[in-house]
Amino acid sequence: xxxxxxxxxxxxxxMGQEVILRCVPISNHLYFYWYRQILGQKVEFLVSFYNNExxxxxxxxxxxxxxxxxxxxxxxxxxxxxxxxxxAMYFCASSGLVSYNxxxxxxxxxxxxx
Amino acid sequence: xxxxxxxxxxxxxxxxxNATMNCSYKTSINNLQxxxxxxxxxxxHLILIRSNEREKHSGRLRVTLDTSKKSSSLLITASxxxxxxxxxxATDATGGFKTIFGAGTRLFVKA
Numbered sequence: 001x002x003x004x005x006x007x008x009x010x011x012x013x014x015m016g017q018e019v020i021l022r023c024v025p026i027s028n029h030l031y032f033y034w035y036r037q038i039l040g041q042k043v044e045f046l047v048s049f050y051n052n053e054x055x056x057x058x059x060x061x062x063x064x065x066x067x068x069x070x071x072x073x074x075x076x077x078x079x080x081x082x083x084x085x086x087x088a089m090y091f092c093a094s095s096g097l098v099s100y101n102x103x104x105x106x107x108x109x110x111x112x113x114x
Numbered sequence: 115x116x117x118x119x120x121x122x123x124x125x126x127x128x129x130x131x132n133a134t135m136n137c138s139y140k141t142s143i144n145n146l147q148x149x150x151x152x153x154x155x156x157x158x159h160l161i162l163i164r165s166n167e168r169e170k171h172s173g174r175l176r177v178t179l180d181t182s183k184k185s186s187s188l189l190i191t192a193s194x195x196x197x198x199x200x201x202x203x204a205t206d207a208t209g210g211f212k213t214i215f216g217a218g219t220r221l222f223v224k225a
Contacts, residue, residue, distance in 0.1 A: 033213070043157065043202065043215040056212045091156060101145050101206055103213065105157040 002026045004106035006092050012112045013082055021077045021109045023092030032075045033093040033103060034067065036060070043091065049075065082113045120203055124220040133190040135219040137203030138183075146179055148188050149202045151218070157202070160188075195225040 005024045013019050025032050034046040048055040049067055066078045075094075079086055089110050093103040120137050127133050137146070148160040163170045163179045163186065170177045176189040190197055200218040 035215075042217045043204075045212050045214060048212060058212070093157075099162070101147065101213070102159055102162050104159060105149075107156040 004092055004094055004104050006090075006106035006109050008109060009107065010110045010112070012114065015084055015113055016081050019079050019082055019111060021079075021090050021092075021111070023075045023077070023094075023106055024073050025075055025092065025094030026096075026104055027073070029094035029096050029104070031055075031095045031097075031103075032067075032069070033095075034077045035091045035093065035105075036088040037091065037108075038085075038088045046077070046090075079111075082111075084113050087111055087113045120201070120216045120219045122219060123217070124222070126222045126224065127193055129193060129195055129223055129225050131193055131223075133193050133197070133221055133223070135188045135201050135221070137186045137188070137216055139186075139203075139205045139214075139216075140184065143181075143205045145206060146177075146186050147204045147213070148175075148177060148186075149204060149215075151200045151202065153199070160201075190221075193221075193223045195223050197221060198223045 007022045011019055032049040035043050036046055037043045045058050047057040047061045047067055064080045068076050089108040091108045092106045095103045120135055143165055145162055145164045147162045149157040150160055151157050161172050161175055161177050163177050165181055174191045179186045200220050202215050202218045204213045204215045206213050
């Protein structure tokens with residue numbers, strides 16, 4: 001069964017460093033998303049992406065964040081200068097054209113900022 | 115702002131019992147979804163119910179939606195220890211590119 005994959009599973013970085021979180025969505029999906037979940041809190045929407053551009057983004061998704069689909073398979077989230085409060089699980093999701101609300105989530109990347 | 119809120123926050127039941135979780139939201143939606151998350155893991159999509167549907171079944175899951183009350187419920191029948199997880203409802207804004215999750219219900223099923 002096709003699934004969304006994410007790498008790395010755990011990333012530890014120093015405050016101020018740049019990180020890139022990678023996702024491989026399901027191959028025939030056209031909508032891509034990033035969410036984050038701070039430990040013990042709810043899942044928060046960050047950004048959605050379609051047709052090589054951002055469809056919608058939340059207040060969390062400020063200038064420190066960017067997304068890219070550098071090739072036909074990867075979807076990346078870059079945090080330019082990490083802060084302690086960026087420590088969270090980051091989930092990538094994708095959905096197809098017909099049932100675009102039915103999002104399939106990856107296993108997540110745990111980001112720890114020291 | 116649109117938001118899904120689940121209650122109870124935590125639920126502990128015996129294996130074989132039914133578990134009911136509720137979700138309320140604030141604004142009009144196109145659909146509502148329920149997800150499960152095992153501790154430290156990703157989200158698993160359980161079921162989607164559209165705004166023009168009132169009830170939907172999938173295996174041991176039964177979801178209801180009352181758009182007049184802006185609420186939904188998830189019923190898990192004949193629960194199993196493996197159902198232990200957090201359950202989230204999620205709603206979309208018109209247009210559907212932004213999904214808002216509630217805080218979740220932590221379900222613990224005792225064997």
